[in-house]
Amino acid sequence: IEAEKFRLPSATVDLNLLAVEVHEALRHSRGTRGEDIVLQLDENVPPVAGDRVQLSQVLHNLIGNAMKYGRTGTPVTVTLQAGPRDAVVMQIEDESEGIAPEHIPRLTERFYRVDAGRSRSLGGTGLGLAIVKHIVERHRGRFDIASTVGKGTRVTVTLRAAER
Numbered sequence: 001i002e003a004e005k006f007r008l009p010s011a012t013v014d015l016n017l018l019a020v021e022v023h024e025a026l027r028h029s030r031g032t033r034g035e036d037i038v039l040q041l042d043e044n045v046p047p048v049a050g051d052r053v054q055l056s057q058v059l060h061n062l063i064g065n066a067m068k069y070g071r072t073g074t075p076v077t078v079t080l081q082a083g084p085r086d087a088v089v090m091q092i093e094d095e096s097e098g099i100a101p102e103h104i105p106r107l108t109e110r111f112y113r114v115d116a117g118r119s120r121s122l123g124g125t126g127l128g129l130a131i132v133k134h135i136v137e138r139h140r141g142r143f144d145i146a147s148t149v150g151k152g153t154r155v156t157v158t159l160r161a162a163e164r
């Protein structure tokens with residue numbers, strides 16, 4: 001029974017479709033800011049091996065962060081690309097104040113928030129990225145945050161194509 005927890009989810013998930021769904025959901029729940037989500041999809045991206053509900057959660061949390069911390073009036077860009085070999089690369093980019101380098105390694109800690117005061121007024125618990133990291137690890141994927149202070153943040157999630 002324990003081993004079940006560590007098994008790679010076996011379903012196949014179309015990330016193009018998932019991105020459209022999450023975009024729709026956030027567009028309706030967040031009003032005007034949602035119109036600034038730019039989807040750069042790629043029909044050549046193969047389905048990935050994974051759990052649809054969990055991967056939807058990853059997109060929700062990452063696009064949600066980009067919308068929440070991004071500057072009003074600037075776009076959030078979601079890009080899907082087929083990577084080398086069987087990699088599928090998903091990137092979520094925002095234009096914002098960015099994150100100072102000393103914070104980056106700690107962002108996936110539960111309840112860690114960069115600016116307690118500002119973060120409190122924006123709402124949230126500090127769990128979003130901890131959940132993302134957990135889910136990506138369960139998929140044996142990679143997760144990376146790159147940020148430039150004064151410019152913005154880019155989160156990259158690399159997953160594996162399902163075997164065909």
Ligand code: ATP
Nearest residue numbers: 065066069113114115119124125126127128129153
């Ligand atoms: P929750 O996701 O639980 O609602 P949260 O957004 O504060 O709350 P995380 O998603 O785990 O929690 O993010 C942790 C912290 O990392 C945030 O409080 C914020 O300070 C910083 N952060 C996350 N994403 C970005 C981003 N795109 N730009 C700037 N800062 C970010």
Ligand code: MG
Nearest residue numbers: 065124128129
């Ligand atoms: Mg969050």
